[in-house]
Amino acid sequence: MPARPSSPCRAKLCRNLTREKHGYCEDHADLAKAWTRGRAGRGRGGRPWRRLRAQVLQRDRYLCQPCQRKARAKPATAVDHIVPEAEGGPTVASNLEAICEPCHTAKTLDEARRARERAT
Structure with a gap:
């Protein structure tokens, strides 16, 4: 399978490129955890x-x-x-x-x- 194309990191003002599915570079990978959690487990919605x-x-x-x-x-x-x-x-x-x-x-x-x- 071909590699995912590089895209800019989703973090504000970051100019790094990433191929990660969550869209954050290695420096901002901790932000991806919050992104994937969303509202799950907070008791509202659904x-x-x-x-x-x-x-x-x-x-x-x-x-x-x-x-x-x-x-x-x-x-x-x-x-x-x-x-x-x-x-x-x-x-x-x-x-x-x-x-x-x-x-x-x-x-x-x-x-x-x-x-x-x-x-x-």
């Missing part, structure tokens, strides 16, 4: 997540739980972790709740702020 998401939405009657705690009724458009994965929360139904887009955005911004504070 049929299992869609089933769990549908189960949580049905359990919460398609209503935003944070809004319900404030005595408001709003339709939920997403499912979010109660305890974030970054803080050790598992992806199980008991740690998920239905949430509307404005609440999800506010919660995500708050989690990002807390993460920045922990990093400093």
Whole structure:
């Protein structure tokens, strides 16, 4: 079988050529591991997540739980972790709740702020 033609390395600003299937030169081969992993094993995407998401939405009657705690009724458009994965929360139904887009955005911004504070 003929050798694969050389192509530029996929790493930014790298000018090396490679024949590897993953597209990285020897200097950047460690980046290929992240490339091949993708989202696998992170608990989101795919049929299992869609089933769990549908189960949580049905359990919460398609209503935003944070809004319900404030005595408001709003339709939920997403499912979010109660305890974030970054803080050790598992992806199980008991740690998920239905949430509307404005609440999800506010919660995500708050989690990002807390993460920045922990990093400093």
